Amino acid sequence: SAVISQKPSRDICQRGTSLTIQCQVDSQVTMMFWYRQQPGQSLTLIATANQGSEATYESGFVIDKFPISRPNLTFSTLTVSNMSPEDSSIYLCSVEQAGGTDTQYFGPGTRLTVL
Amino acid sequence: EDQVTQSPEALRLQEGESSSLNCSYTVSGLRGLFWYRQDPGKGPEFLFTLYSAGEEKEKERLKATLTKKESFLHITAPKPEDSATYLCAVHSYSSASKIIFGSGTRLSIRP
Numbered sequence: 275s276a277v278i279s280q281k282p283s284r285d286i287c288q289r290g291t292s293l294t295i296q297c298q299v300d301s302q303v304t305m306m307f308w309y310r311q312q313p314g315q316s317l318t319l320i321a322t323a324n325q326g327s328e329a330t331y332e333s334g335f336v337i338d339k340f341p342i343s344r345p346n347l348t349f350s351t352l353t354v355s356n357m358s359p360e361d362s363s364i365y366l367c368s369v370e371q372a373g374g375t376d377t378q379y380f381g382p383g384t385r386l387t388v389l
Numbered sequence: 390e391d392q393v394t395q396s397p398e399a400l401r402l403q404e405g406e407s408s409s410l411n412c413s414y415t416v417s418g419l420r421g422l423f424w425y426r427q428d429p430g431k432g433p434e435f436l437f438t439l440y441s442a443g444e445e446k447e448k449e450r451l452k453a454t455l456t457k458k459e460s461f462l463h464i465t466a467p468k469p470e471d472s473a474t475y476l477c478a479v480h481s482y483s484s485a486s487k488i489i490f491g492s493g494t495r496l497s498i499r500p
Contacts, residue, residue: 275435305486316476317433317490332487366432376421376480378488380432 276301276369278381286387287357294353295384297367302347305370307378308340312363320365323350357388391416391481395491402467402498410462410494412477422460423488424453425476433476436462467498 277300287293297306308320320340321329329342343351354361364385368378392415402408414422421440425433437446439455446453450471452463462475477491 278432307486316492317478319487322486364430368432370486375438376486376488377423377435377438379435380425383430383432385430 275379276303276371278367278369278379280365280367280381280384282384283382284385284387286389288389289358291357292353292355293357293386294351295365295367295386297350297352297381299348299369301371303369303371304347306344306350307368307370308342308350308352309366309368309380310363311366311383317366320352354386357386359388362386362388391479391484391489393477393479393489393491395475395477395494397494398492399495400497402464402496404468404498404500405466407463407465407467409464410475410496412460412462412491413458414460414477414479415458416479416481416483416489418482420480420482421488422455423478423480424451424460424462425478427474427476427493436475464496467496469498469500472496472498 279298281296306323309317320335321331323329323342323344325344341353364383366383368380394413396411424436427433437453442457450465454461474493474495476493478488480488
């Protein structure tokens with residue numbers, strides 16, 4: 275399976291600022307995904323990021339708040355903009371590997387705390 | 390609308406005490422059902438993918454089974470290191486690449 279890394283692993287940010295989270299994969303993948311996991315909750319999909327096209331956002335998530343870049347087949351970034359304490363969550367990227375199994379593999383996550 | 394419900398929310402077992410976790414699902418055409426393990430503060434770790442009713446997969450003390458309405462994760466003679474949250478997720482033919490996660494079962498194994 276793919277090896278996925280995220281930076282930063284955790285951060286504490288002030289209200290009104292923005293944070294960009296990086297996701298790096300050790301192999302080329304078509305599909306990359308960004309999830310949010312709020313404290314004590316399960317995973318919620320924010321958006322799907324395909325290389326060469328605009329990200330597709332789920333209901334309740336907008337590009338102005340969560341802009342995503344996907345410059346190549348091994349890298350993506352998610353920015354959390356104009357943060358509020360409600361944005362405190364773990365942010366996870368995942369990839370769907372080629373081969374038709376539909377299985378997603380997850381990175382270690384970025385734990386964000388907004389004060 | 391696709392839905393995934395996991396039960397129980399939390400389960401405490403004695404070391405060696407076998408049990409099962411349940412994942413009930415409602416989807417418009419199941420493409421795949423996934424089980425993940427998540428330790429506190431970490432990303433989900435992939436365990437199994439099941440595709441069709443009757444399918445079973447095993448890994449160490451874990452065995453996953455699938456019917457047309459639910460999946461079970463059986464844990465045999467668990468050890469304290471099996472303590473984690475176990476997540477079930479489904480992928481339907483109507484949802485492109487999106488998978489829907491259940492709320493998870495927090496499993497605690499006492500030595």
